[in-house]
Amino acid sequence: MQIDRFDISGPVLFTPRRFVDERGYFAETFRQSVFVDAIGEVVQFVQDNQSLSERKGTIRGLHYQAPPHAQGKLVRCTQGAIIDVAVDIRSGSTTYGQHVRVQLSAGNGAQLWVPPGFLHGFATLTDHCLVQYKCTAYYDADCDGGVAWNDPDLDIDWGLSGTDPAISTKDAAAPAFGAFKTPF
Numbered sequence: 001m002q003i004d005r006f007d008i009s010g011p012v013l014f015t016p017r018r019f020v021d022e023r024g025y026f027a028e029t030f031r032q033s034v035f036v037d038a039i040g041e042v043v044q045f046v047q048d049n050q051s052l053s054e055r056k057g058t059i060r061g062l063h064y065q066a067p068p069h070a071q072g073k074l075v076r077c078t079q080g081a082i083i084d085v086a087v088d089i090r091s092g093s094t095t096y097g098q099h100v101r102v103q104l105s106a107g108n109g110a111q112l113w114v115p116p117g118f119l120h121g122f123a124t125l126t127d128h129c130l131v132q133y134k135c136t137a138y139y140d141a142d143c144d145g146g147v148a149w150n151d152p153d154l155d156i157d158w159g160l161s162g163t164d165p166a167i168s169t170k171d172a173a174a175p176a177f178g179a180f181k182t183p184f
């Protein structure tokens, strides 16, 4: 397992080793001991999610779930490719408002750990994009929140270069980052 860190503390990129042979490959996609060692704490995943985005240029985000139901997420793309983004919204963090941005794809097998205290979102770079993620807390609609994906203060490059993005009604109505009060 290759483990990469960022200038922003918290998020970690995991890239499982692939054992390639004439059949294809084998990979351990999750190993608790390696994961716990890398993030420096014990967490329990209680929910697995999967979303299919039919078209390239779909954006889901930026989302968070507020305490007491805050979620850490381990995100991967198992069909197609995405730009995955985690924005630091931890009060008092020296990197508050800054983000980590990675490409996750079926090809690279990489997985991003998005800890509690981060907004999360992704943009699909291909049609028929399948994204799967493990969560450390159950979904709770009352704690669900978001921030505008295209907020100029966040200045996120979603890698869409002019493509008109497909956005949910909920995400299109999300508040600006400046109007948002972090619950973390």
Ligand SMILES: Cc1cn([C@H]2C[C@H](O)[C@@H](COP(=O)(O)OP(=O)(O)O[C@H]3O[C@@H](C)C(=O)[C@@H](O)[C@H]3O)O2)c(=O)[nH]c1=O
Residues within 6 Å of the ligand: 049, 051, 060, 061, 063, 064, 073, 120, 121, 122, 138, 139, 168, 170
């Ligand atoms: C996230 C979620 C949604 N739902 C329901 C609520 C709603 O009717 C429907 C679609 O929900 P959404 O529009 O919020 O789905 P989506 O926009 O895909 O939301 C997801 O986006 C990514 C970026 C994340 O980080 C996730 O945590 C989650 O917020 O599914 C659940 O039942 N359980 C869940 O865990």
